Amino acid sequence: MARMTMIQAIRSAMENTMERDDNVVVFGEDVGFFGGVFRCTQGLQEKFGPQRCFDSPINESGIIGAAVGMATYGMRPCVEIQFADYVYPGYDQIASEASRIRYRSNNDFTVPMVVRMPTGGGIFGGQTHSQSPEALFAHISGIKTVIPSNPYDAKGLLIAAIEDDDPVMFLEPKRLYNGPFDGHHERPVTPWSKHELGEVSDEHYTVPLGKAAIRREGAEVTILAYGTMVYVAEAATQETGIDAEIIDLRTILPLDLETIEASVAKTGRCVIVHEATKTCGFGAELMAVVMEACFYHLQAPVIRVTGYDTPYPHAHEWEYFPGPKRVGDALKKVMEAA
Amino acid sequence: MARMTMIQAIRSAMENTMERDDNVVVFGEDVGFFGGVFRCTQGLQEKFGPQRCFDSPINESGIIGAAVGMATYGMRPCVEIQFADYVYPGYDQIASEASRIRYRSNNDFTVPMVVRMPTGGGIFGGQTHSQSPEALFAHISGIKTVIPSNPYDAKGLLIAAIEDDDPVMFLEPKRLYNGPFDGHHERPVTPWSKHELGEVSDEHYTVPLGKAAIRREGAEVTILAYGTMVYVAEAATQETGIDAEIIDLRTILPLDLETIEASVAKTGRCVIVHEATKTCGFGAELMAVVMEACFYHLQAPVIRVTGYDTPYPHAHEWEYFPGPKRVGDALKKVMEAA
């Protein structure tokens, strides 16, 4: 056991799977010799050689398309898209190909592939280093979408994703790479070494896809969150003193419907939080799930706290970012209602 | 005044705007000499010459990227993507470029561009000629998304879209090109010449973007629909005898929140219908809108009737397609509830 940052945990997941299965290969822009712009693949080329971990041309459709081909051969490619904001040129290979090959070929070909990508804001990255495109994946049938919130989960989920026989989009909240971030940008950052979920085994283990984690049990209101927003939710809960149950979804597709439904049935109130823009974001689906399954339990309208429906602005990062103040206000509002 | 099919109405919209403004140009795969695989651009090259209406290489990113460039020059390109299923290779130019150029340049450059695309199922087109990707556009800030349901609207909305100073995705339900289709595939198709909304002026007129139309007033339940589903909703209403108010959204972004909210506040019940897959489809956003604004009016949980979360199957088209039976069942269920 060791304390790891999320970067180290992700690297450890790749290292473990590459050791166990020589079908696992890693490639992407700058991931080879250099080890990736966030250093998640550092040392892998040295350890496994350039045929197992290598730099790719700057072509996201090529990266994902080549990975699809490799996966149908029988390998398990785990590729990196340098920022989630740059996945769109490869979107066709995800939405039209990876997602449908098993179905359309009736299991003749399958695509056990992972596409890793740093996601989310909070680093003054401006419009094109801050996006959260998870809803664009969740709408596509045939792929899974995972968003870890801590080193322990990141490693276990990534191993599960690499070993999964279906394509998995693996979104890494880059603001969490080095420590939990609760939106209080004015305060110093706590490193993962100070957090119990920074405790990560060097060994192989998995965290199952499709299972949410209850980060805090509570009776008054359910907060549905993932990634960075889990810590914002924790901060808001603490600051308002409201007894919220905080659910870290971890996998948004398949979604852990049962955990969500049980919690909202219990609390009767719900706040949904994500960084992505509001309209048609994943929060909309969560709203719908709660409406469909928990309507008769609801004591107040569910509230979404999200990024606004604008491009991610540079200077006004902290006005844009859904921080503890906005989440706290939503908690208060949902408690006051009805 | 004349009776027009939706194809003729769309063509007429392009013809009118091309006559009035030589900044309007039309291009796309097979749209030039041949006039498009659905014949929507037939005759335009002959009338306006090959510099105003021409065939393009088969490259959707190129089509949209070139259109973005033309629009920033000051033209008003109206391009065709042969099927909405093929828009993904051009998705980056929509989501990262067209949508953000006004914002990021602080109005220095703007993108008055229309991307037309036949959308939806019901024609035995299988996985790649049947998709409804509107939610993938609705999640992107900075673009508008329009889905007409009849020739009159199609023309007026398309002219409004071409004259709009922002980029517009214009999704044409191909199953409606030749007549309203209510999902009763076993019955003969009624042509538009028998429908009052097939009455279309040759002259220039607009239907404003962002305004829904109430197709049927009703007291018991609100049906939110667009495109082909408007007729399915009408059939289901008639067949169940339930007094539904049918709202044809026409523009899904910007959404006519006021019309939706007023209707659901009045009826207290709501059914949402679309062809696209369920999870994170536009119905999820509609759910959220109703939850946020009409919670205290709701007498029953809102129900979504949608395509299932699978690729669009070929042989089982009619089991997949959300037809009047499924919508009728939802209406009955929402009326029985509470």
Next chain:
Amino acid sequence: MSPDKPASGDKALSLYVPEPEFRPGDTPDFSDAPIPKAGAAPRPEIDVEASDIRDLAYTIIRVMNRDGKAVGPWAGLLSDDQIKVGLEDMLRVRAFDARMLMAQRQGKTSFYMQALGEEAIACAFQKTLQPGDMNFPTYRQQGLLLSTDYPVVDMMNQIYSNAADPLMGRQLPIMYSSKENGFFTISGNLATQFIQGVGWAMASAIKGDTKIAASWIGDGSTAESDFHSALVFASTYRAPVVLNIVNNQWAISTFQGIARGKAATFASRGLGFGIPALRVDGNDYLAVYAVSKWAVDRARAGHGPTLIEHVTYRVGGHSTSDDPSAYRPKEESDAWPLGDPVERLKNHLIAKGVWTQAQHVQARERIEIEIAEAQKLAEKNGTLHDGPHSTPASMFDDVYKEMPLHLRRQRQEAGI
């Protein structure tokens, strides 16, 4: 900003929009088309550098001359028996196409696409592969499957989306899949397979395997971005892949000039990536075989990718949804100087004295009967509109390996 040239003196620009030479009503005349003599192109070693054989990207490699003789350095690779098999493969494709086109017209299915005039390409190419190699085809390479032992009746079952459809009625007709027979599941989205084939080949190389991949694309689809992705990746990693462009001169209603601007050749795009590029007479079975074999051997020997442009002509409509008389002269395919691949190979065998017109007619009839019988068998399993089909509940299967809860709920709600 220019220090020396005033803007005022410039003449107005104007957009060039390429047009095909002939439209309906015109009399097509290809007498100017540069058709090199059979046997003229040299045959390099398989480990050659692209830069040493640039000319092969601008010529047309041909083997059969006008008299049906096989000539030049690319000739002589196949035995008479092998050539007869090739001829029968092409006849099988042609008979299959004719039957299925008719079945679609009769309303037995929704859609069909024939390969009329292009049969030599897929049929000859397939013979250069080994078991385990993988094609990443487009919708017009039925010849790849039809020249293996894949059951014809299963292809028909797929086309009918019937109860025996190996793809459970999920795919549009003709979108076959057969891993076993080296035929990757066809996509309706153009060009995506071109880079996937490169990825598959990279995997084979990473694993130290001996298998190679072959990617396929049409002339029009070379404009798609994944054509570029494929060239970039194939050249960077020297992937063991053959990149095939089938230039049948049309993309639905759009002539090849819209994808290549009337300049250069499709093959020559390979040169900018250091990929050897060869242009071949796609209606010459022997030339296609020879060039493909060269490229396959090259890939398998570890020398990397080859780009082949197969020059042919799409004689039929794009698909059953298309009527080409709206945009090109009916006579164009007859005027096109490279002739019919079946006739040419037949004439070659006859010229050699190992085949007769009577044998040919016999073979054709035998194959037509085979196909007709397969069709009867297939129709016993159902047709699209009359059924039977796979069970509707199967619609929910295989989206994922295991069905997630939300899909289980949806299936339940569907009540099917």
Next chain:
Amino acid sequence: MSPDKPASGDKALSLYVPEPEFRPGDTPDFSDAPIPKAGAAPRPEIDVEASDIRDLAYTIIRVMNRDGKAVGPWAGLLSDDQIKVGLEDMLRVRAFDARMLMAQRQGKTSFYMQALGEEAIACAFQKTLQPGDMNFPTYRQQGLLLSTDYPVVDMMNQIYSNAADPLMGRQLPIMYSSKENGFFTISGNLATQFIQGVGWAMASAIKGDTKIAASWIGDGSTAESDFHSALVFASTYRAPVVLNIVNNQWAISTFQGIARGKAATFASRGLGFGIPALRVDGNDYLAVYAVSKWAVDRARAGHGPTLIEHVTYRVGGHSTSDDPSAYRPKEESDAWPLGDPVERLKNHLIAKGVWTQAQHVQARERIEIEIAEAQKLAEKNGTLHDGPHSTPASMFDDVYKEMPLHLRRQRQEAGI
């Protein structure tokens, strides 16, 4: 399936992964790099066919020789005064970069990217354009703006995201936009602008205008699909556009071999589209000017697109987030044989007898003071972390021309 070759005899494949020649610790040595002599490349007419000048895609067009003399058919286009302006433009870019790099290190902004060693390219190119022409730049063409009259202080305001930022703090530093000065709004997404420039040029042609466009891309980004889209569209419609590749040999940590597989040249990609392609010494201001002028004149005269590969070297880090010593030898930039563009142009003027070292130092100091003063002015308007900024409410503006209801509600909820 192969009739003649058993699978068993084949040797195992293996993946080729290109590696740069030198890594940290190695001593870079470019003595083998083929650097053609200045003045050696011919200068064709502007209406030449691509196929007639293929060689220009494989050489390096150079004007200044080792002695600083301008020689050959591409020499002699600029007056001494124009050359001095060019030198000052480059000095301005260098001084600007130095200041802004420092400002970022001091925490006054989040991010910066310099063009160290590549200044000649953008600065010389800009001088070939006319008012109204439009550049579609990448993030490393600050020289395009800095050699027009665009206010330096506004560039700094943008970098600081301050209250006077013309882009309202919405964009990452250095993502300028100036329609007025022919500088298209920069995108963080690579290569998208390359095809947009082609579309803009097509629009100019459709409208019968006289304006031309110039698209820009880096060596690494030529791998992106929109590079291909741009070539396809530019060649098909003969768009009046100059397609510039800045080959500075690195893409973050990735050497150019990953984008071109160690074969051919980036320029030669144009030839497969029938687009004339020229490779030029990007550190030679006079050569860049001459080749660019040729391409701009060609476009404006209606002869269509040109692809230019500017060969240079990225001397600095990729951005302030990058430390190149992790992946290449520190000495590499010094070893690279094409030298420093500022030094070379200075030596040329001195060799001509129209400039002295003292004048040079004076000019540099004057420009450094100019830049320092602009910086002071800009900082009065605020810096990223200390503000002031545009008003937060402006975050909701200009998503659309008119703010839709949902955004009005969101702004209201935000209470800002």
